Structures are given as structure tokens and as C-alpha cells.
Amino acid sequence: MKELIRKLVETFGPSGVEEEIRAVIRAEVEPLVDDVRVDALGNLIVRKKGTEGEKRIALDAHMDEIGVMVTYVDEKGFARFTNIGGVSPLTCVGGRVIFANGTMGVIGLEQKREDRSKTPKLDQLFIDTGATSREDCPIQVGDAASFWRPLVAQSSRYIAKALDDRIGCAILIETLRRLEPTVHDIYVSFSVQEEIGLYGARTSAYGIAPDIAIAVDVTGTGDTPECHPMAVELGKGPAIKVKDSRMIAHPAVKDLMVQSAQEAGIPYQLEVLNAGTTDAAAIQITRAGVPTGCLSVPCRHIHSPSEMVDETDVENSVRLLLGVCRRYSETG
Ligand code: CO
Ligand code: ZN
Secondary structure, eight states: OHHHHHHHHTSOOBTTOOHHHHHHHHHHHGGGSSEEEEOTTOOEEEEEOOSSOOSEEEEEEEOOBOEEEEEEEOTTSOEEEEEESSOOGGGTTTOEEEETTSOEEEEEEOSOOSOTTSOOOGGGEEEEOSOSSTTTOSOOTTOEEEEOOOOEEETTEEEETTHHHHHHHHHHHHHHHHOOOOSSEEEEEEESOOTTTSHHHHHHHHHHOOSEEEEEEEEOOSOSTTOOOOSOOTTSOOEEEEEOSSOBOOHHHHHHHHHHHHHHTOOOEEEEOSSOOOHHHHHTTSTTOOOEEEEEEEOBSTTSSSEEEEHHHHHHHHHHHHHHHHHHHHHO
């Protein structure tokens, strides 16, 4: 899966500008499914028909990533910016951002800040493209950029920007590749605009009208120095969500995932996440409600340009989803 993951994380796609990443994913999944559509918000929704097809299972991963957007370009050609999703100034300074037209920018920090011991605010940072004036600046107000880092695979870890949530996209593509015929229809939504408010998943789930849904996304861990206590570690298996800050996973879906993991001998962890949420929170309250769960890939340094996941957790996430599709076909 390494080359697939590389392709996905290195493709441009901040929230609202998902055309490129959608085209890359579409090319991967089109040969694997029975139909493909793009809804009004830009969600890529594919279906693999079941042998009977009376029920619908929806799987979701968001294809957008965090980033920045230009708010102002000054007369010297330096750009000020706002955040797209959760961006910390701490992970910005000295970093590189890339725009849709390929322009690279370096994020600089005002030197004459009042209290230099304090964490700077985003509005004390600027993007330097090397331009010398507003006129020759290759970027303009409203242009979006993503952080730029290439993928590194080191021992059993992947390190990259946008593993949140391209790793979920990779897991769902791989699941479609390995999926055996099922009784029920399997829908997969590669959703837009998660990072700014779970918007894509809301319309895509409404359109699919699933009987059961599972979002695949990353979650935090409790295995780094002096971090908040959390019973999730890298490499100990996919995490089955019990609760996060915006949802309680539907107990039947959570149990289906636990039983599928136990049946296949897949290691798993139970996840209670204090801060943060996923598309699952939006899906479960669409229409008259959808029983929804979430499969989380343990991830360190979330929303930094160097997120980290373990390859065994990725592989076990694919196996777990295949088990869930099979088990739901037999028992659902
Ligand atoms: Co995120
Ligand atoms: Zn995410």
C-alpha cells in the first residue's frame, strides 16, 4: 500500500479545493465498483452492488486536508493567511506550503513581536514566495495552500502530512480491492470539507441513506512524552471508537466491529477521545438517524505536517473492515 499512500498524501487537497485529490481517488476506485457519482458538494460516492442489495452499508473517509488561505498580499509581496481547519502556529514557522498552481511558500514569523517568549498568533506569520511586490506575487487573496512534506516510510511507521485522513482513503481503497461479493450494497464516500465542520459527510450520508455507517479517520494517542492520558497506542491495532467530543458510537455498530475483530484475531483498542471528532458525528444525525461507528487509526502529531501512523494498524484496519462487511452480510 506504500505507493498508494504516497500518492494520496502528496496530492493537493485542502478543504474546499478537493478536485485534484478526487481525481486521483476516482482513478483508483473506478475499476473496482459498479457506479461512481459526485454530489453537489463534491463528495465522491461509489457503490459496490450486493447480491441482494436490500440494505446499504456506508463507509466514509474524508479526502480534504487542513491548510491555509491567503487573506492579504502586501506591497512587498508577502501574504497574510487564515487557517483552513485546525492549524497551530507552533507547527507553521519555517514550514513550506504549496498552492494549487505549484507555488511554494515559506512561513515566516514577525521578528518585532512584543512578547517573544509567547507562542505567536497566526496573524503574526506570513507566507514568503520570494516575490518582491504584490504585482509579481504568484498567489492572491482566496488561494488555498496545503503544508508540504513528502512521505517517509521508516521501520514500520509512515510519516507524512495529511495522513488525516488520506490514510482512511487508502484503507477504503484497499478494502474495495480485496472485497469479496457481499449480500448488501457497499457504499464508500470520499468526503469533502471535514476539517472545517464535517460538511461533506452530511450531504453524502443523506444521499446514500445507509442502514449502517462507519467512518474511518485518525485518532490521537497516549504514547508520547507528557501527553494527556489516553488508552490508545501506535501499533497496537485499529481503535474502535466508543466516544469522542461530539458523538457516542452506536453500541450495535461498535459491537459489530469488536466481534469482527475477535472473530478474525485482529488486535484492537477501544477509543475514548477527549478533544476532536470525525464524520461519524455528522452521519449519525443525518435523516432520521443512522447507526454509526468509527474506526480510528492511531496517529501521532495530528494536524502537524509530520503525522505518524503504524503500517500494521493500517493493514489491520483493512482486515477489520472486510470482516465487518462479511459479518453484517451474515447477521445484519
Ligand atoms: Co483532522
Ligand atoms: Zn480527520
